[in-house]
Amino acid sequence: MTTAPAAPAPIAFLKGHGTENDFVIVPDPDNALDLPAAVVARLCDRRAGIGGDGLLHVVRSCAHPDARAMADRAEWFMDYRNADGSVAEMCGNGVRVFARYLQYAGLTDAGDLDIATRGGVKRVHLHKNGDVTVSMGRAVLAGADVTVSVGDRTWPARNVNMGNPHAVAFVEDLAHAGSLYDPPAFSPAAAYPQGVNVEFVVDRGPQHVAMRVHERGAAETRSCGTGACAVAVAAARRDGHDPAVTGSPVTYTVDVLGGRLVITETPDGAIGMSGPAVIVAEGHIDPSWLGPIEFRGA
Numbered sequence: 001m002t003t004a005p006a007a008p009a010p011i012a013f014l015k016g017h018g019t020e021n022d023f024v025i026v027p028d029p030d031n032a033l034d035l036p037a038a039v040v041a042r043l044c045d046r047r048a049g050i051g052g053d054g055l056l057h058v059v060r061s062c063a064h065p066d067a068r069a070m071a072d073r074a075e076w077f078m079d080y081r082n083a084d085g086s087v088a089e090m091c092g093n094g095v096r097v098f099a100r101y102l103q104y105a106g107l108t109d110a111g112d113l114d115i116a117t118r119g120g121v122k123r124v125h126l127h128k129n130g131d132v133t134v135s136m137g138r139a140v141l142a143g144a145d146v147t148v149s150v151g152d153r154t155w156p157a158r159n160v161n162m163g164n165p166h167a168v169a170f171v172e173d174l175a176h177a178g179s180l181y182d183p184p185a186f187s188p189a190a191a192y193p194q195g196v197n198v199e200f201v202v203d204r205g206p207q208h209v210a211m212r213v214h215e216r217g218a219a220e221t222r223s224c225g226t227g228a229c230a231v232a233v234a235a236a237r238r239d240g241h242d243p244a245v246t247g248s249p250v251t252y253t254v255d256v257l258g259g260r261l262v263i264t265e266t267p268d269g270a271i272g273m274s275g276p277a278v279i280v281a282e283g284h285i286d287p288s289w290l291g292p293i294e295f296r297g298a
Helices: 037-044 092-104 225-238
Strands: 011-018 021-027 054-060 076-082 111-117 120-126 131-138 146-150 153-161 165-170 185-187 197-205 208-215 219-221 250-256 259-265 270-276 278-285
Touching: 011 092, 021 037, 021 092, 037 054, 054 092, 076 092, 092 111, 092 120, 092 131, 092 225, 092 270, 092 278, 131 225, 146 165, 153 225, 165 225, 197 225, 208 225, 225 250, 225 259, 225 270
Parallel strands: 021 054, 076 111, 165 197, 208 250
Antiparallel strands: 011 021, 011 278, 054 076, 111 120, 120 131, 131 270, 146 153, 146 185, 153 165, 197 208, 208 219, 250 259, 259 270
């Protein structure tokens, strides 16, 4: 008599968001799950799946080949995927939600925490009021600016890298960005060989702006943390503020569709981003629904 193989165990997941930039969270400390792009896209599907702008794969740094070199500085690695399943270097709101998950799961307390990402190790502070501040590193401002286009409108844009690429365009009306379902055209093509996140920005007041964003691999999202940082830096330079020159920090309030982020750049170039991060649900995924998912070593 043969025994039928045991059915695969359900896979735990959570759902969280930071200023309505939402994520499927898959805890996998030992990096046992192989998550191909098609599986990630299915999980992030808003009609047939759980739904999210991206997926946070929670792995110990020592267990992931992309993070082992950072394991002595950060216990946990944010293996971030875009909603289409593609791998991304960084996600600012994702880091904040990732940190909130670690606190929710009892894996860290309020206070400071280092998290490994493909964009380097990020220092996070979990405030007792529920906000999370993440040190986003330094912006790299490319020497040559670019242009972005939607329909028959074209704008000059600032080329800003926050560990991932951004094109920041200041516009008269956020509606001019169109639906942002499709990626805006940009030029020159060589500026962003891997694609780009495009931010459209209007002024709301002194050191206060609002933005919409097309995130590569996810279309328009309700918020983008790295995008908000890129916008704040681009706005500061436009307005004549450079902390490296003045010796004083500069802070911009950035309104996104899903809320508000506060961005501060210090004289050493370090950028901090503060805002809320919330865990809203948890449950289990039926592995038979997911399709071709494998357990490493199985």
